[in-house]
Amino acid sequence: MASLKVYGKPYSANVTRVLTTLAEKNVDDYQIVPIDLLTGGNKTPEYLKLQPFGQIPAFQDGDFTLYESRAIARYISDKYEGQGTALSGKTEREKALVNQWLEVESQNYNPCAGKIVFECVFAQILEGRATNEAVVKEQLEKLGKILDVYEAQLTHHKYLAGDFFSLADLAHIPVTNNLINVAKKGELFSSRKHLNAWWEDISSRPSWQKVLQIIQAGQQQQ
Amino acid sequence: MKVYGMPYSTCTVRVLTTLAEKDEEGYEIVPIDLQVGAHKSPEFLKLQPFGAIPVLQDGNLTLFESRAIARYIAEKFEGKGTALFGKTVEERALVNQWLEVESHSFNPLIEPLVVQLVFAPMRGKEPVESVVKDHTYRLEKLLDIYEAHLSENKYLAGDFFSLADLSHIPYTFYLINVAKKGAAFTSRKHVNAWWEDISSRPAWKKVAAL
Numbered sequence: 140m141a142s143l144k145v146y147g148k149p150y151s152a153n154v155t156r157v158l159t160t161l162a163e164k165n166v167d168d169y170q171i172v173p174i175d176l177l178t179g180g181n182k183t184p185e186y187l188k189l190q191p192f193g194q195i196p197a198f199q200d201g202d203f204t205l206y207e208s209r210a211i212a213r214y215i216s217d218k219y220e221g222q223g224t225a226l227s228g229k230t231e232r233e234k235a236l237v238n239q240w241l242e243v244e245s246q247n248y249n250p251c252a253g254k255i256v257f258e259c260v261f262a263q264i265l266e267g268r269a270t271n272e273a274v275v276k277e278q279l280e281k282l283g284k285i286l287d288v289y290e291a292q293l294t295h296h297k298y299l300a301g302d303f304f305s306l307a308d309l310a311h312i313p314v315t316n317n318l319i320n321v322a323k324k325g326e327l328f329s330s331r332k333h334l335n336a337w338w339e340d341i342s343s344r345p346s347w348q349k350v351l352q353i354i355q356a357g358q359q360q361q
Numbered sequence: 362m363k364v365y366g367m368p369y370s371t372c373t374v375r376v377l378t379t380l381a382e383k384d385e386e387g388y389e390i391v392p393i394d395l396q397v398g399a400h401k402s403p404e405f406l407k408l409q410p411f412g413a414i415p416v417l418q419d420g421n422l423t424l425f426e427s428r429a430i431a432r433y434i435a436e437k438f439e440g441k442g443t444a445l446f447g448k449t450v451e452e453r454a455l456v457n458q459w460l461e462v463e464s465h466s467f468n469p470l471i472e473p474l475v476v477q478l479v480f481a482p483m484r485g486k487e488p489v490e491s492v493v494k495d496h497t498y499r500l501e502k503l504l505d506i507y508e509a510h511l512s513e514n515k516y517l518a519g520d521f522f523s524l525a526d527l528s529h530i531p532y533t534f535y536l537i538n539v540a541k542k543g544a545a546f547t548s549r550k551h552v553n554a555w556w557e558d559i560s561s562r563p564a565w566k567k568v569a570a571l
Contacts, residue, residue, distance in 0.1 A: 245465065288411055
Protein backbone atom coordinates (compact mmCIF):
# COMPACT_ATOMS: atom_id res chain seq x y z
CA MET A 140 0.00 0.00 0.00
CA ALA A 141 1.53 3.32 -1.08
CA SER A 142 2.10 5.69 1.81
CA LEU A 143 1.39 8.67 -0.47
CA LYS A 144 -2.27 9.24 -1.26
CA VAL A 145 -3.89 11.88 -3.43
CA TYR A 146 -7.62 12.24 -2.79
CA GLY A 147 -9.60 13.51 -5.76
CA LYS A 148 -10.19 12.82 -9.42
CA PRO A 149 -7.94 13.64 -12.39
CA TYR A 150 -10.51 15.86 -14.12
CA SER A 151 -9.75 18.46 -11.45
CA ALA A 152 -7.01 21.00 -12.31
CA ASN A 153 -6.14 21.23 -8.62
CA VAL A 154 -5.60 17.48 -8.44
CA THR A 155 -3.48 17.37 -11.60
CA ARG A 156 -1.35 20.21 -10.27
CA VAL A 157 -0.28 17.76 -7.55
CA LEU A 158 0.08 14.80 -9.94
CA THR A 159 2.29 16.85 -12.28
CA THR A 160 4.54 17.85 -9.38
CA LEU A 161 4.88 14.20 -8.35
CA ALA A 162 5.79 13.34 -11.95
CA GLU A 163 8.40 16.12 -12.17
CA LYS A 164 10.02 14.75 -9.01
CA ASN A 165 9.96 11.19 -10.47
CA VAL A 166 7.63 10.01 -7.70
CA ASP A 167 5.48 7.13 -8.95
CA ASP A 168 4.62 5.32 -5.76
CA TYR A 169 1.35 6.94 -4.82
CA GLN A 170 -2.31 6.06 -4.89
CA ILE A 171 -5.20 8.16 -6.22
CA VAL A 172 -8.21 7.78 -3.93
CA PRO A 173 -11.23 8.85 -6.00
CA ILE A 174 -13.51 11.47 -4.43
CA ASP A 175 -16.62 12.06 -6.51
CA LEU A 176 -17.95 15.61 -6.23
CA LEU A 177 -21.11 14.66 -8.12
CA THR A 178 -22.19 12.20 -5.43
CA GLY A 179 -21.02 14.39 -2.54
CA GLY A 180 -17.92 12.33 -1.81
CA ASN A 181 -16.26 15.56 -0.69
CA LYS A 182 -18.93 16.24 1.95
CA THR A 183 -18.80 12.97 3.88
CA PRO A 184 -17.74 13.20 7.54
CA GLU A 185 -14.69 11.03 6.74
CA TYR A 186 -13.52 13.32 3.96
CA LEU A 187 -14.21 16.50 5.92
CA LYS A 188 -11.83 15.22 8.59
CA LEU A 189 -9.11 15.31 5.94
CA GLN A 190 -10.21 18.52 4.19
CA PRO A 191 -12.63 20.57 6.32
CA PHE A 192 -13.47 22.92 3.42
CA GLY A 193 -14.74 19.96 1.38
CA GLN A 194 -12.44 20.60 -1.56
CA ILE A 195 -10.14 18.37 -3.61
CA PRO A 196 -7.32 17.46 -3.49
CA ALA A 197 -6.29 16.27 -0.07
CA PHE A 198 -2.95 14.53 0.38
CA GLN A 199 -1.53 12.07 2.85
CA ASP A 200 2.05 11.09 3.47
CA GLY A 201 1.76 8.33 6.04
CA ASP A 202 -0.30 9.93 8.78
CA PHE A 203 0.50 13.51 7.77
CA THR A 204 -2.47 15.13 6.04
CA LEU A 205 -2.20 18.24 3.87
CA TYR A 206 -4.51 20.15 1.54
CA GLU A 207 -4.38 23.05 -0.96
CA SER A 208 -2.69 21.89 -4.18
CA ARG A 209 0.03 24.58 -4.19
CA ALA A 210 0.96 23.78 -0.56
CA ILE A 211 1.05 20.07 -1.43
CA ALA A 212 3.23 20.85 -4.47
CA ARG A 213 5.64 22.83 -2.26
CA TYR A 214 5.77 19.94 0.23
CA ILE A 215 6.57 17.42 -2.53
CA SER A 216 9.18 19.75 -3.99
CA ASP A 217 10.82 20.10 -0.53
CA LYS A 218 10.58 16.42 0.44
CA TYR A 219 12.06 15.16 -2.85
CA GLU A 220 14.53 17.99 -3.24
CA GLY A 221 17.32 15.69 -4.28
CA GLN A 222 15.53 14.01 -7.19
CA GLY A 223 13.78 14.90 -10.43
CA THR A 224 13.47 18.49 -11.60
CA ALA A 225 14.57 21.30 -9.29
CA LEU A 226 11.32 23.22 -8.97
CA SER A 227 11.95 26.03 -6.52
CA GLY A 228 15.04 27.82 -7.81
CA LYS A 229 18.57 27.54 -6.45
CA THR A 230 19.43 30.95 -5.03
CA GLU A 231 17.51 33.25 -2.67
CA ARG A 232 16.76 35.47 -5.65
CA GLU A 233 15.51 32.60 -7.84
CA LYS A 234 13.31 31.29 -5.02
CA ALA A 235 11.81 34.76 -4.57
CA LEU A 236 10.98 35.04 -8.27
CA VAL A 237 9.40 31.57 -8.27
CA ASN A 238 7.23 32.66 -5.33
CA GLN A 239 6.36 35.92 -7.07
CA TRP A 240 5.03 34.17 -10.18
CA LEU A 241 3.26 31.55 -8.05
CA GLU A 242 1.40 34.46 -6.47
CA VAL A 243 0.68 36.02 -9.87
CA GLU A 244 -0.82 32.66 -10.85
CA SER A 245 -2.88 32.52 -7.64
CA GLN A 246 -4.04 36.12 -7.52
CA ASN A 247 -4.30 37.16 -11.18
CA TYR A 248 -4.26 34.24 -13.61
CA ASN A 249 -6.22 31.55 -11.80
CA PRO A 250 -9.25 33.64 -10.74
CA CYS A 251 -9.84 34.80 -14.34
CA ALA A 252 -8.95 31.62 -16.19
CA GLY A 253 -10.75 29.51 -13.59
CA LYS A 254 -13.97 31.51 -13.98
CA ILE A 255 -13.87 31.14 -17.77
CA VAL A 256 -13.30 27.39 -17.51
CA PHE A 257 -16.02 27.04 -14.89
CA GLU A 258 -18.59 28.90 -17.00
CA CYS A 259 -17.71 27.14 -20.23
CA VAL A 260 -17.15 23.64 -18.91
CA PHE A 261 -18.41 23.02 -15.39
CA ALA A 262 -21.49 25.24 -14.92
CA GLN A 263 -23.68 22.72 -16.69
CA ILE A 264 -22.25 19.63 -14.98
CA LEU A 265 -21.94 20.97 -11.46
CA GLU A 266 -24.71 23.58 -11.28
CA GLY A 267 -27.07 22.42 -14.01
CA ARG A 268 -27.15 25.81 -15.71
CA ALA A 269 -26.05 27.40 -18.98
CA THR A 270 -22.83 29.36 -19.45
CA ASN A 271 -23.08 33.00 -18.35
CA GLU A 272 -21.69 34.64 -21.49
CA ALA A 273 -21.42 38.08 -19.87
CA VAL A 274 -19.10 36.68 -17.21
CA VAL A 275 -17.03 34.92 -19.87
CA LYS A 276 -16.69 38.12 -21.90
CA GLU A 277 -15.65 40.17 -18.89
CA GLN A 278 -13.11 37.61 -17.71
CA LEU A 279 -11.67 37.16 -21.21
CA GLU A 280 -10.96 40.89 -21.36
CA LYS A 281 -9.31 40.87 -17.94
CA LEU A 282 -7.29 37.78 -18.80
CA GLY A 283 -6.16 39.31 -22.09
CA LYS A 284 -4.57 42.23 -20.22
CA ILE A 285 -2.90 39.86 -17.77
CA LEU A 286 -1.56 37.73 -20.61
CA ASP A 287 -0.10 40.84 -22.27
CA VAL A 288 2.10 41.17 -19.17
CA TYR A 289 3.04 37.49 -19.42
CA GLU A 290 3.92 38.00 -23.10
CA ALA A 291 6.25 40.88 -22.20
CA GLN A 292 7.90 38.79 -19.44
CA LEU A 293 8.31 35.75 -21.67
CA THR A 294 9.82 37.87 -24.43
CA HIS A 295 12.85 38.30 -22.17
CA HIS A 296 12.81 35.05 -20.24
CA LYS A 297 12.30 31.49 -21.34
CA TYR A 298 10.22 30.71 -18.24
CA LEU A 299 8.37 32.88 -15.75
CA ALA A 300 11.01 33.04 -12.99
CA GLY A 301 13.96 33.18 -15.39
CA ASP A 302 15.71 30.70 -17.65
CA PHE A 303 14.67 27.66 -15.61
CA PHE A 304 11.40 25.74 -15.44
CA SER A 305 9.86 25.98 -11.98
CA LEU A 306 6.79 25.36 -9.88
CA ALA A 307 5.55 28.77 -11.05
CA ASP A 308 5.27 27.53 -14.66
CA LEU A 309 3.94 24.14 -13.53
CA ALA A 310 1.15 25.72 -11.48
CA HIS A 311 -0.32 27.20 -14.68
CA ILE A 312 -0.46 23.98 -16.68
CA PRO A 313 -3.71 22.31 -15.56
CA VAL A 314 -6.02 25.33 -15.84
CA THR A 315 -4.35 26.39 -19.10
CA ASN A 316 -5.03 22.94 -20.51
CA ASN A 317 -8.69 23.33 -19.57
CA LEU A 318 -8.78 26.85 -20.97
CA ILE A 319 -7.25 25.94 -24.35
CA ASN A 320 -8.29 22.35 -24.96
CA VAL A 321 -11.61 22.05 -23.13
CA ALA A 322 -13.08 25.59 -23.05
CA LYS A 323 -11.56 26.21 -26.51
CA LYS A 324 -10.10 29.61 -25.72
CA GLY A 325 -6.74 28.87 -27.34
CA GLU A 326 -6.69 32.11 -29.28
CA LEU A 327 -5.62 33.89 -26.09
CA PHE A 328 -2.36 31.97 -26.38
CA SER A 329 -1.91 31.46 -30.11
CA SER A 330 -2.17 35.22 -30.65
CA ARG A 331 0.77 35.90 -28.29
CA LYS A 332 4.02 34.60 -29.76
CA HIS A 333 6.21 34.08 -26.68
CA LEU A 334 3.32 33.04 -24.47
CA ASN A 335 2.42 30.42 -27.04
CA ALA A 336 6.01 29.14 -27.26
CA TRP A 337 6.10 28.89 -23.46
CA TRP A 338 2.85 26.92 -23.43
CA GLU A 339 4.07 24.56 -26.16
CA ASP A 340 7.25 23.99 -24.16
CA ILE A 341 5.78 23.38 -20.72
CA SER A 342 2.85 21.29 -21.95
CA SER A 343 5.13 18.96 -23.88
CA ARG A 344 7.11 18.03 -20.77
CA PRO A 345 6.99 14.28 -20.02
CA SER A 346 5.39 14.97 -16.62
CA TRP A 347 2.36 16.64 -18.18
CA GLN A 348 2.11 14.06 -20.94
CA LYS A 349 1.97 11.40 -18.25
CA VAL A 350 -0.75 13.26 -16.36
CA LEU A 351 -2.77 13.66 -19.60
CA GLN A 352 -2.76 9.87 -19.86
CA ILE A 353 -4.04 9.61 -16.29
CA ILE A 354 -6.81 12.14 -17.14
CA GLN A 355 -7.77 10.17 -20.23
CA ALA A 356 -7.81 6.88 -18.32
CA GLY A 357 -10.03 8.54 -15.72
CA GLN A 358 -12.47 9.71 -18.41
CA GLN A 359 -12.73 6.20 -19.82
CA GLN A 360 -13.77 4.90 -16.42
CA GLN A 361 -16.69 7.29 -16.14
CA MET B 362 15.61 47.92 1.01
CA LYS B 363 12.71 49.92 -0.39
CA VAL B 364 9.01 49.16 -0.07
CA TYR B 365 6.97 50.92 -2.74
CA GLY B 366 3.41 51.33 -1.49
CA MET B 367 1.17 53.13 0.96
CA PRO B 368 0.79 52.53 4.70
CA TYR B 369 -3.01 52.44 4.29
CA SER B 370 -2.85 49.68 1.70
CA THR B 371 -3.69 46.23 3.06
CA CYS B 372 -1.10 44.48 0.90
CA THR B 373 1.65 46.98 1.76
CA VAL B 374 0.78 46.45 5.42
CA ARG B 375 1.20 42.68 5.00
CA VAL B 376 4.82 43.38 4.02
CA LEU B 377 5.46 45.99 6.74
CA THR B 378 4.09 43.64 9.42
CA THR B 379 6.38 40.84 8.24
CA LEU B 380 9.37 43.21 8.45
CA ALA B 381 8.30 44.18 11.97
CA GLU B 382 7.93 40.54 13.06
CA LYS B 383 11.48 39.93 11.87
CA ASP B 384 12.68 43.01 13.85
CA GLU B 385 13.87 44.51 10.57
CA GLU B 386 13.85 48.30 10.32
CA GLY B 387 16.43 48.81 7.56
CA TYR B 388 14.00 49.89 4.87
CA GLU B 389 12.45 52.98 3.37
CA ILE B 390 8.82 53.37 2.27
CA VAL B 391 8.56 54.98 -1.18
CA PRO B 392 4.98 56.29 -1.41
CA ILE B 393 3.05 55.39 -4.55
CA ASP B 394 -0.08 57.49 -4.50
CA LEU B 395 -2.94 55.45 -5.93
CA GLN B 396 -5.22 58.52 -5.90
CA VAL B 397 -3.10 60.21 -8.57
CA GLY B 398 -2.52 56.99 -10.53
CA ALA B 399 1.18 56.74 -9.65
CA HIS B 400 0.86 52.94 -9.83
CA LYS B 401 0.12 53.21 -13.55
CA SER B 402 3.06 55.47 -14.46
CA PRO B 403 5.59 54.07 -16.97
CA GLU B 404 8.33 54.17 -14.29
CA PHE B 405 6.27 52.18 -11.83
CA LEU B 406 5.10 49.68 -14.45
CA LYS B 407 8.78 48.87 -15.08
CA LEU B 408 8.92 47.69 -11.46
CA GLN B 409 5.47 46.11 -11.31
CA PRO B 410 3.98 45.39 -14.74
CA PHE B 411 0.53 44.65 -13.30
CA GLY B 412 0.42 48.16 -11.79
CA ALA B 413 -0.19 47.09 -8.19
CA ILE B 414 1.44 47.86 -4.85
CA PRO B 415 3.57 46.83 -2.98
CA VAL B 416 6.95 46.25 -4.60
CA LEU B 417 10.15 45.43 -2.74
CA GLN B 418 13.59 46.40 -3.92
CA ASP B 419 16.52 44.75 -2.21
CA GLY B 420 19.77 45.48 -3.99
CA ASN B 421 19.20 44.41 -7.58
CA LEU B 422 16.18 42.25 -6.76
CA THR B 423 12.81 43.75 -7.57
CA LEU B 424 9.96 41.66 -6.19
CA PHE B 425 6.19 42.05 -6.20
CA GLU B 426 3.12 40.25 -4.75
CA SER B 427 2.90 40.89 -1.00
CA ARG B 428 2.77 37.20 -0.04
CA ALA B 429 5.92 36.47 -2.11
CA ILE B 430 7.66 39.49 -0.55
CA ALA B 431 6.64 38.27 2.91
CA ARG B 432 8.14 34.83 2.17
CA TYR B 433 11.36 36.46 0.95
CA ILE B 434 11.65 38.55 4.12
CA ALA B 435 10.92 35.51 6.32
CA GLU B 436 13.69 33.56 4.58
CA LYS B 437 16.23 36.36 4.33
CA PHE B 438 15.94 37.19 8.04
CA GLU B 439 15.46 33.60 9.14
CA GLY B 440 17.78 33.88 12.10
CA LYS B 441 16.09 36.83 13.77
CA GLY B 442 12.75 37.97 15.08
CA THR B 443 9.75 35.63 15.04
CA ALA B 444 10.09 32.29 13.26
CA LEU B 445 7.28 32.56 10.69
CA PHE B 446 7.31 29.09 9.11
CA GLY B 447 7.49 26.78 12.10
CA LYS B 448 10.45 24.49 12.72
CA THR B 449 9.87 21.21 10.90
CA VAL B 450 9.08 20.24 7.30
CA GLU B 451 5.54 19.36 8.37
CA GLU B 452 5.00 22.60 10.28
CA ARG B 453 6.19 24.51 7.23
CA ALA B 454 3.76 22.56 5.04
CA LEU B 455 0.87 23.46 7.35
CA VAL B 456 1.87 27.13 7.25
CA ASN B 457 1.83 26.89 3.44
CA GLN B 458 -1.55 25.16 3.56
CA TRP B 459 -3.16 27.97 5.57
CA LEU B 460 -1.42 30.61 3.45
CA GLU B 461 -3.23 29.04 0.49
CA VAL B 462 -6.54 29.00 2.38
CA GLU B 463 -6.04 32.72 3.04
CA SER B 464 -5.25 33.34 -0.65
CA HIS B 465 -7.99 31.28 -2.26
CA SER B 466 -10.84 31.05 0.26
CA PHE B 467 -10.54 33.91 2.77
CA ASN B 468 -9.24 36.79 0.67
CA PRO B 469 -11.79 36.53 -2.19
CA LEU B 470 -14.57 36.90 0.41
CA ILE B 471 -13.17 39.60 2.67
CA GLU B 472 -11.52 41.82 0.06
CA PRO B 473 -14.78 42.75 -1.73
CA LEU B 474 -16.37 43.42 1.67
CA VAL B 475 -13.60 45.83 2.64
CA VAL B 476 -13.77 47.46 -0.80
CA GLN B 477 -17.53 47.99 -0.43
CA LEU B 478 -17.54 48.99 3.24
CA VAL B 479 -14.33 51.04 3.48
CA PHE B 480 -12.81 52.03 0.15
CA ALA B 481 -15.97 52.74 -1.85
CA PRO B 482 -17.34 55.20 0.76
CA MET B 483 -13.90 56.88 0.82
CA ARG B 484 -14.44 57.55 -2.88
CA GLY B 485 -17.98 58.79 -2.26
CA LYS B 486 -19.74 55.62 -3.41
CA GLU B 487 -22.49 53.66 -1.66
CA PRO B 488 -21.79 50.01 -0.80
CA VAL B 489 -23.53 47.56 -3.11
CA GLU B 490 -25.88 45.76 -0.68
CA SER B 491 -26.11 42.52 -2.64
CA VAL B 492 -22.31 42.16 -2.70
CA VAL B 493 -22.07 42.88 1.02
CA LYS B 494 -24.85 40.43 1.88
CA ASP B 495 -23.56 37.61 -0.34
CA HIS B 496 -19.93 37.89 0.77
CA THR B 497 -20.86 38.26 4.44
CA TYR B 498 -22.93 35.09 4.25
CA ARG B 499 -20.12 33.16 2.61
CA LEU B 500 -17.51 34.57 5.02
CA GLU B 501 -19.62 33.43 7.97
CA LYS B 502 -19.75 29.89 6.56
CA LEU B 503 -15.98 29.93 6.04
CA LEU B 504 -15.37 31.20 9.56
CA ASP B 505 -17.41 28.30 10.94
CA ILE B 506 -14.62 26.07 9.62
CA TYR B 507 -11.97 28.36 11.13
CA GLU B 508 -13.87 28.25 14.44
CA ALA B 509 -13.79 24.46 14.54
CA HIS B 510 -10.09 24.46 13.66
CA LEU B 511 -9.17 27.15 16.19
CA SER B 512 -11.04 25.36 18.94
CA GLU B 513 -8.34 22.69 18.67
CA ASN B 514 -5.35 24.79 17.61
CA LYS B 515 -4.14 28.06 19.11
CA TYR B 516 -3.04 29.34 15.71
CA LEU B 517 -3.81 28.23 12.17
CA ALA B 518 -0.79 25.99 11.54
CA GLY B 519 -0.72 24.62 15.09
CA ASP B 520 0.42 25.97 18.43
CA PHE B 521 2.78 28.56 16.93
CA PHE B 522 2.16 31.96 15.31
CA SER B 523 3.14 31.93 11.64
CA LEU B 524 2.99 33.85 8.38
CA ALA B 525 -0.39 32.17 7.80
CA ASP B 526 -1.94 34.02 10.77
CA LEU B 527 -0.12 37.26 9.85
CA SER B 528 -1.43 37.14 6.31
CA HIS B 529 -5.01 37.41 7.59
CA ILE B 530 -4.41 40.51 9.68
CA PRO B 531 -4.63 43.46 7.24
CA TYR B 532 -8.07 42.82 5.75
CA THR B 533 -9.49 41.58 9.06
CA PHE B 534 -8.36 44.80 10.71
CA TYR B 535 -10.11 46.84 8.05
CA LEU B 536 -13.36 44.91 8.45
CA ILE B 537 -13.43 44.88 12.25
CA ASN B 538 -11.71 48.12 13.24
CA VAL B 539 -12.31 50.45 10.30
CA ALA B 540 -15.64 49.33 8.82
CA LYS B 541 -16.87 48.23 12.28
CA LYS B 542 -18.53 45.21 10.68
CA GLY B 543 -16.60 42.47 12.45
CA ALA B 544 -19.50 40.43 13.87
CA ALA B 545 -18.55 37.38 11.80
CA PHE B 546 -15.29 37.29 13.75
CA THR B 547 -16.31 38.57 17.18
CA SER B 548 -19.35 36.29 17.45
CA ARG B 549 -17.20 33.18 17.14
CA LYS B 550 -15.45 32.40 20.42
CA HIS B 551 -12.19 30.87 19.19
CA VAL B 552 -11.94 33.03 16.06
CA ASN B 553 -12.38 36.05 18.30
CA ALA B 554 -9.72 34.85 20.75
CA TRP B 555 -7.34 34.22 17.85
CA TRP B 556 -8.00 37.69 16.46
CA GLU B 557 -7.49 39.33 19.86
CA ASP B 558 -4.20 37.46 20.20
CA ILE B 559 -2.70 38.15 16.78
CA SER B 560 -3.85 41.77 16.65
CA SER B 561 -2.25 42.53 20.00
CA ARG B 562 1.21 41.50 18.85
CA PRO B 563 3.77 44.33 19.11
CA ALA B 564 4.72 44.05 15.42
CA TRP B 565 1.11 44.62 14.35
CA LYS B 566 0.55 47.42 16.81
CA LYS B 567 3.60 49.19 15.45
CA VAL B 568 2.38 48.95 11.85
CA ALA B 569 -1.23 49.80 12.71
CA ALA B 570 -0.01 53.06 14.24
CA LEU B 571 1.36 54.24 10.88
